[in-house]
Amino acid sequence: MYAILDIETTGGKYNEEGITEIAIYKFDGHEVIDQFISLINPERDIQPFVVNLTGINSNMLRSAPKFYEVAKRIVEITKDCILVAHNAQFDYRILCTEFRRLGFEYERKSLCTVELSKDLIPDQPSYSLGKLVRSLGIPVTDRHRASGDALATVKLFKLLLAKDTTKTIIQKSVRLNPKRQLEPRHLDIISDLPSITGVYYIHKEDGEIIYIGKSKNIKKRINQHFTGTNAKSKKIQAKVTSVTYEATGSELVALLKESEEIKKVKPIYNRALRRSIFTHALYHFKDEFGYLNLKIDVADGRKKPITTFSNRQSGKSFITKAVEDFNLCQKLTGLYKTKTSCFNYEIKNCEGACIQKESLKSYNKRVESLIEKNSYSNKNMIIVDRGREVDERSAILIENGVYKGLGFFNLNYQINNLEVLESIITPMQNNRDTQHIIQSYLRKNKRLKTILID
Structure with missing residues (x-):
């Protein structure tokens, strides 16, 4: 039995992608006997190039089920099946990543129709799904949508089954995706660790910390x-003798502690993380007409950014959404290069700031709202998040736009006085990385509680 699938994702950094659409056709070798097709709310931004490729945008996914709501159905329809996909390594990895986020280890045998096609239909000019099925005369509709691509893969797989006359190539191509076996000493270390949020420290024999993570x-x-x-x-596996940890409850606290500890301890296997964890930033400036312009640019320590991003694509996704949320001009946000009006003005989605039709005051007010929302510059505030226990909360203190430190307080303890708050706060270093961590976390967790203080 086979489960032939295709997945569309948000794009983005490796292993941080989310599923936007999934289609699975259960195939018994002759016909489709069951199917599951659904849009998925990925709870994260979709990269603009993906929106252009698939036509799937955030508005379409607002009322779509989240992955955990369809996970059981996916497990059921793929049970006792071999997963089949065009570039199966990608689809299988994405599926496993989503299940891992739910604390579930998903494991199936898999077959890749790219590899099979190269064996059974050699000398094709291209093995991309679109070009391959066209060259084989297989009809395809809804290209770059999960259902259309999965259905095309069903038809391609039928052809491959017919071509495998000896029934040996497909049998040899099935992969179990085996897991490495843990050494007994590693099992002992893992058995003592909890399944909680926090920072962990990997030590070698003399106690030296060789890696810090969250x-x-x-x-x-x-x-x-x-x-x-x-x-x-492999290097960590060879040297580790113990792992210690510190519970944080909050992922934000864990991120901030991890960043501070890596800079302080400088573990040998954290070298990559000692560099800045962001590359691009959002800046603003006034043009010759006095309109506030926004620009995503390479991060520059000499300039004061509104907010920062891990990469340019993340910044572009942010600006694309900001144009929609704050009714901003594509030209004045750097998304549409033109000497005249932007595209949105032509379709009446822009008020005309691009050609000085909208008043300065009206347009700049909306840009200032975006800046206010996404920057904590000059603010006195507390970010309240989860604590280590049920009746505890964490507090991250920002004073005059500067990150001062963090601490924990009991639910019954009122945190609204700066002097009281400072007494429970552990001082921490304020730097460009901590600013990026806090701003990124606030962007992704819009329901997080923040308290402005006097």
């Missing part, structure tokens, strides 16, 4: 280190 599930993350096959994982 995770929403420390036990699972250490398990990944111990079963990883890349060069860094």
Whole structure:
């Protein structure tokens, strides 16, 4: 039995993608006997190039189910099946990543129709799904949508089954995606670790810390280190003798502590993370007509950014959404290069700031609202998040736009006085990385409680 699938994603950094659409056709070797097709709310931004490619945008996904709501159906329809996909390694990885976020280890055998096609239909000019099915005369509709691509893969797989007359190539191509076996000493270390959010420290024999990380599930993350096959994982596996941890409850607190500790301790296997964790920033300036312009640019320490991003694509996604949310001009946000009006003005979605039709005051007010919302510059505020226990909360203190530190307080303890708050706060370093961590977290967790203080 086969489960032939296709997944559309948000795009973005490796292993941080989210699913936007999934289609699965259960195939018994002759016909489709069951199917599951659904849009998925990925709870994260979609990269603009993906929107252009698939036509799937955030508005379409607002009322779509989240992955955890369809996870059970996916498990059921793929049970006892071999997963089949065009570039199966990608689809299988994305599916496993989503299940891992739910704390579930998803495992299936898989077959890749790219590899099979190269064996059974050699000398094709291209093995991309679109070009391959066209060259084979297989009809395809809704290209770059999960249902259309999965259905095309069903038809391609039928052809491949027919071509595999000896029935050996497909049998040899099935992969179990085996896991590495843990060494007994690694199992002992993992058995003592909790499945909680926090910062962990990997030590070698003399107690020296060789790696610092953070995770929403420390036990699972250490398990990944111990079963990883890349060069860094293998070095850690060879040297580790113990793992210690600090519970934080809040992922934001864990991120801030991880950043501070790495800079302080400088572990040998955290070298990559000692560099700045962001590359691009959002800046603003006034043009010759007095309109506030926004620009995503390479981060420059000499300039004061509104907010920062891990990469240019993340910044472009932010600006694209900001244009929609704050009714901004595509030209004045750098999304549409033109000497005249922007595209949105032509379709009456822009008030005309691009050609000085909208008043300065009206347009700049909306830009200032965006700046106010996404920058904590000059603000006195507390960010309240989860604590280490049920009746506890964490507090991150910002004073005059500067990150001062963090602490924990009991639910019954009122945090509204700066002097009281400072007494429970552990001072921490304010730098460009901490600003980026806080701003990014606030962008992604819009329901997070923030308290402005006098």
